[in-house]
Amino acid sequence: MLSNFQQKIIETKETKINVVKSGTGFPLLLLHGYPQNHLMWHKIAPDLAKDFTVVATDLRGYGDSSKPQGDLDHRYYSKRIMAQDQVEVMSQLGYSEFYLVGHDRGARVAHRLTLDYPEKVKKLALLDIIPTYELYQTSDREFASSYYHWFFLIQPYPLPETLIGANPEYFLQACLQSWSRDFAAFTPEVLAEYIRCFNNPATIHATCEDYRAAATIDLIDDELDLNQKIQCPVLVLWGNQGIIGRKYDVLSIWRQRAVNVIGKGIECGHFLAEENPDQTYLEIREFLLNYNASNFDL
Structure with a gap:
């Protein structure tokens, strides 16, 4: 799947992060989403490694990275702490x-x-x-119906852990299908690896x-930083057949949060790098190699 990538475990101040790395060129960090791990990039990471030094990690709590027990204020899984892990890596x-x-x-950690x-x-x-x-402030029936897990997974421990733990493989595949x-x-x-990792009760709790x-x-x-805009160039991509693409003016929203934003929808659902890897790869590569504000029109 990523046979040309070297794998290692990197110990940070607070946890251990599973890392794979390959390629040459300017470093590129790839961060995955739920309920997956670094293998979600397997269709595009080898091509990206032709132009960049690609580093793909498992976020804390996911894949083969460490899975600290949660605390009362959920700090151990705050995006600030998860981002700190990646900077240390x-x-x-x-x-x-x-x-x-x-x-x-992974995009929320990246933000x-x-x-x-x-x-x-850069x-x-x-x-x-x-x-x-933005999602929580504008939540409505359509969003809650499509992203039901946002409201299920936040219920107090151990309710969602117990229910998911009764059949983790069914829940994971239901999420991917939905x-x-x-x-x-x-x-x-890759699906077998997703299932292997998600079958771990510690993963279910961490996620x-x-x-x-x-x-x-x-x-x-986030509320404290609402007026802080991202200064580097930003590319946003979304699946035209997913809830984000159907419901939201994605570019307009991100242009309130960053000074230099381009982007477009791709014909697929939520999982761009697996459902439409060719276009996802091409858009990312073009942005990273050739974008500047004066010559790029995505």
Whole structure:
């Protein structure tokens, strides 16, 4: 799946992060979403490694990274702490600056990382999200119906952990089927790895804590930074057949949060890098290699 990538575990101040790395060129950090791990990039990471030094990680709580027990204020899974993990990983690999691409939960970590460490991120790509604060402020029946898990996973421990733990494989596959438009996009080998990792009760708990943090401590952090705009160039991509693409004016929303934003919809559901890897790769590559405000029209 990522046979040419080297794998290692990097120990940060608070946890251990599973990392794979390959390629040459300017460093590029890839952050995955829920309920997956770094393998969500397997269709595009080898091609990206032809132009960049690609680093793909498992976020804390996911894949083969450590899974700290949650605390009362959910700080251990705040996007600020999860972003700090990734900065420490890149620092230990010798990278003080890098490009950053995130999907879903990884994009939310990437958003926070770019706000907290603006000197680190030279270009940012966000896949199929609008800001967490915006989603909670504008929540309605359509959003809650499509993203029901946002309200289920934040329920107090151990309710969602117990219910998901009764049949983790069923829940994971139901999520992938619900948010994608082509379940066949998830190859059997990668799907088996998603299932292996998600079958761990510690993963189920950690991922619930990720969402609990998003509904509590992350909102406090986000509200304090509402007037802080991302300064580096930003590419936003979304699936035209997903709720983000159908319901929201994605570019308009992100242009309130960043000074230099371009983007477009892609014909797929939520999982761009797996459902439409060719276009996702081309858009990311073109943005990272060739974008500047005067010559790029996406």
